[in-house]
Amino acid sequence: MDSIIFDLDGTLWDSSEQVLTIWNEVLKKHGDLPEITKEQLASCMGLQSKEIGQKLFPQLSEEQQDEILTECHEVECPYLGDHGAVVYPDVERVLTVLAQKYKLFIVSNCQNGYIEAFYKSHQLEKYFIDYEHPGRTGLTKGENIKLIIERNQLKQPIYVGDTKGDLTGARFAGIPFVYASYGFGEVDEFDYVIHRFSDLLELF
Incomplete structure (x- = not known):
């Protein structure tokens, strides 16, 4: 193994409370739309924007879904960049150790500015080579994983994530999958499992 590619939501941090608050503030401007619940938001983790729109606003046209999500994202990233979210325990300590031996990357199903907000708010960019x-x-996630592998000429990478979409992406890219069971998803197929982020140090 020469490298580790990480998912972000449910693997490195949990921004669900912050995102829920921000998105519902946006929805208030659209008076005919009900608030999103924490459970609804959690069910969208790991999905791409188009899939999120279909899941949260099935009563709207695709154009309206895209318009509302674009508005949510425009507010979300600057807020997270300034205020941050909940980074899982021991993340920086573990990244410090892993970065001494492996090349580290992030591939997430997110919009422009989201990974950058994670970097900015918690000063963690220095541990990652690319994203x-x-x-x-x-x-897709699998295609982006392959893109990272090819762009950085990785020989033996692994992918760490918490959802079935992460598993699918890793399988598409043909690399081992480490299931972060503490995250948002439930996955019954994996090559390795961790129950807390610090378990990576015991695995690798």
């Missing part, structure tokens, strides 16, 4: 997301490429 990718569909907001920049328009590609």
Whole structure:
């Protein structure tokens, strides 16, 4: 193994409370739309923007879904960049150790500015060599993982994530999958499992 590619939501941090508050503030401007619940938001973790729109606002046209999510994202990233969210216990300590031996990356199904907000608010950019997301490429998670592998000439990477979408992405890219069971999803197929972020130090 020469590298580790991480998912973000449910793996490195939990921004659900902050995002829920921000998105519901936006929805208040659209008086005919009900508030989103924490459970609804959690069910969207790991999905791409188009899938989130279909899941949360099935009564709206695709154009309206995109318009509302764009508005949510425009407010969300600057807020998270300034205020941050809940980084899981021991993340920086573990990244410090892993970065001495492995090349570290992030591939997340998010919009432009989201990973950058994570970096800015918690000063964690120094541990990662590269990152990718569909907001920049328009590609699926598996395609973005492959893009990171090819761009950085990785030989034996692994992917760490918490949802079935993460598993699918890792399998598409043909690399081992480490299931972060403390995150948002439930996955019954994996190559390794961690129950807390610090378990990575015991695995690798």
